[in-house]
Amino acid sequence: IRNGLIISTILILNFISNNLFLSVKELLLLWIILTGFNIVVRFILRDLLIFGILFNSKNKKKVIIYGAGSAAALLASNLLTTNKYIIKYFVDDNKNIWGRNINGISIKPPSTLKKINEKVDEIYLAIPSLKLIEKRRILMNLKEFDIPVLEIPSIEDITNGKLNINNLKPIKIENLLGRDVTISKSKISEQFIGLSILITGAGGSIGSEICRQIINTKAKRIIMLDNSENNLYEINLESKKISKSDIELIPILGNASDSILTEEIFRKYKVDVVYHAAAYKHVPLVEAFPLQGLKNNVFSTISLCKAARRANVSKFILVSTDKSVRPTNVMGASKRLAELVVLANAEEASIKSTNLKTNFSMVRFGNVLNSSGSVVPLFLNQIAEGGPITLTHPDINRYFMTIPEAAHLVLQASLLSIDGGEVFLLDMGAPIRIIDLARKLIKLSSLTEKNPSNPDGDIEIKIKGLRPGEKLFEEMLINDNAQPSGHPQIFKAREEFIKAKVLWPQIQLLKENLTSNNTEVALDILQKLVPEWVRYNKEIKKEDL
Numbered sequence: 001i002r003n004g005l006i007i008s009t010i011l012i013l014n015f016i017s018n019n020l021f022l023s024v025k026e027l028l029l030l031w032i033i034l035t036g037f038n039i040v041v042r043f044i045l046r047d048l049l050i051f052g053i054l055f056n057s058k059n060k061k062k063v064i065i066y067g068a069g070s071a072a073a074l075l076a077s078n079l080l081t082t083n084k085y086i087i088k089y090f091v092d093d094n095k096n097i098w099g100r101n102i103n104g105i106s107i108k109p110p111s112t113l114k115k116i117n118e119k120v121d122e123i124y125l126a127i128p129s130l131k132l133i134e135k136r137r138i139l140m141n142l143k144e145f146d147i148p149v150l151e152i153p154s155i156e157d158i159t160n161g162k163l164n165i166n167n168l169k170p171i172k173i174e175n176l177l178g179r180d181v182t183i184s185k186s187k188i189s190e191q192f193i194g195l196s197i198l199i200t201g202a203g204g205s206i207g208s209e210i211c212r213q214i215i216n217t218k219a220k221r222i223i224m225l226d227n228s229e230n231n232l233y234e235i236n237l238e239s240k241k242i243s244k245s246d247i248e249l250i251p252i253l254g255n256a257s258d259s260i261l262t263e264e265i266f267r268k269y270k271v272d273v274v275y276h277a278a279a280y281k282h283v284p285l286v287e288a289f290p291l292q293g294l295k296n297n298v299f300s301t302i303s304l305c306k307a308a309r310r311a312n313v314s315k316f317i318l319v320s321t322d323k324s325v326r327p328t329n330v331m332g333a334s335k336r337l338a339e340l341v342v343l344a345n346a347e348e349a350s351i352k353s354t355n356l357k358t359n360f361s362m363v364r365f366g367n368v369l370n371s372s373g374s375v376v377p378l379f380l381n382q383i384a385e386g387g388p389i390t391l392t393h394p395d396i397n398r399y400f401m402t403i404p405e406a407a408h409l410v411l412q413a414s415l416l417s418i419d420g421g422e423v424f425l426l427d428m429g430a431p432i433r434i435i436d437l438a439r440k441l442i443k444l445s446s447l448t449e450k451n452p453s454n455p456d457g458d459i460e461i462k463i464k465g466l467r468p469g470e471k472l473f474e475e476m477l478i479n480d481n482a483q484p485s486g487h488p489q490i491f492k493a494r495e496e497f498i499k500a501k502v503l504w505p506q507i508q509l510l511k512e513n514l515t516s517n518n519t520e521v522a523l524d525i526l527q528k529l530v531p532e533w534v535r536y537n538k539e540i541k542k543e544d545l
Contacts, residue, residue: 201278203231209407256300
């Protein structure tokens with residue numbers, strides 16, 4: 001049309017001027033040239049446009065959003081405005097919205113994921129209010145596709161302004177193994193009003209989380225005791241940042257075994273409640289250095305219990321471990337002896353004539369994900385280095401819970417101690433095979449296991465054999481007499497213990513042999529006090545540490 005208009009204009013000008021400066025043949029040739037040029041230009045522009053779209057799309061992430069609610073719609077809108085993403089479609093479990101669309105992007109059933117025949121870079125889980133059990137179900141289903149899964153922040157983080165909805169983060173192993181824990185923040189907050197709380201091992205995994213969960217209650221002060229300078233610095237700095245109240249924060253660098261220091265702490269700061277979480281917990285290291293393990297785990301407990309009783313502290317809670325039940329290693333035996341110390345103090349406190357007496361109890365639980373000594377950081381480091389993941393036995397299993405779960409249930413258990421002398425057991429759920437945990441971490445890293453059926457896999461799992469003092473499974477009770485406590489995830493029991501008048505002379509004898517560095521006699525005394533301990537007599541190898 002454009003070419004025709006040009007030729008027509010030339011003809012009109014010729015007619016008006018009565019001067020035919022272009023012949024009809026020349027006009028026809030001009031029309032053909034213009035038409036051909038126009039066609040060539042159009043084809044070139046079309047090809048350039050197609051190439052630009054294809055090139056641009058190659059640099060964009062192709063994603064699927066799991067969820068089709070308001071959060072998913074907001075996420076999609078934010079992603080599209082960046083011009084860095086191509087949203088293939090939404091996936092949702094609600095069959096009533098299948099076939100609909102959000103801003104022109106269709107909503108499909110989860111079964112569609114099994115039919116993926118094109119490259120998808122990531123899947124975004126966009127249901128912030130999802131219950132943990134439902135999240136775990138979805139994640140386990142998505143795991144088979146070997147596509148990285150990220151999730152949007154929690155509703156609390158979004159509404160508080162801490163994170164935007166498009167602050168996507170990788171799914172953690174806790175989401176696959178954690179449980180829904182009954183939270184009773186109001187009751188926990190009420191029990192600390194106006195109190196002075198001492199947390200030993202405050203810079204460790206459990207101690208630091210107890211600090212975090214108490215920090216914004218109406219407690220008067222938190223005394224944070226730790227013998228690690230760096231750990232203490234970190235938790236003190238973090239506590240100052242997250243504190244929204246005028247709670248007094250007191251970091252103290254020192255050892256809980258130092259009786260002079262502990263007496264001074266209780267006197268100066270009028271301690272009301274003690275959470276004793278300080279301990280050496282690394283099984284092979286304590287096995288190699290048993291005297292240090294006994295000095296730290298047992299005599300810190302003795303020092304604190306004595307100081308607590310003299311100061312008429314209201315509650316003393318020992319954070320213990322399932323490895324204290326029929327222990328096969330020095331660490332577990334030392335923690336069992338620490339439990340016996342607490343129970344002996346509970347016995348003596350129960351017959352004290354005055355009404356002002358300390359309530360002694362303890363909380364026992366299993367492995368904590370991502371705590372110091374946990375297999376999870378070890379496995380992640382081994383994966384980052386390209387493997388192999390080293391495993392001691394293919395059938396070894398453990399109970400697991402997350403750090404916030406464990407700390408919260410410790411605080412809940414302290415509410416439930418009435419008479420003293422109770423052993424509180426946290427419901428750890430079903431035990432998990434460590435080899436299955438390793439495989440889940442490989443999957444979460446978007447890698448594959450290298451084995452005979454998949455020789456081209458990424459990460460190999462190697463079996464080394466059980467380490468000194470290690471057993472295939474852990475137990476929670478010495479005697480099967482656990483009773484409900486009033487909290488669905490906490491049970492309580494009363495166990496046999498050594499009477500105080502029998503225990504204290506043996507403890508004094510143990511102390512003398514620790515002072516003289518007499519390992520064999522010290523371990524013989526430990527064997528007498530913890531007869532269920534299966535003693536390991538072989539030499540510790542460096543590779544076992």
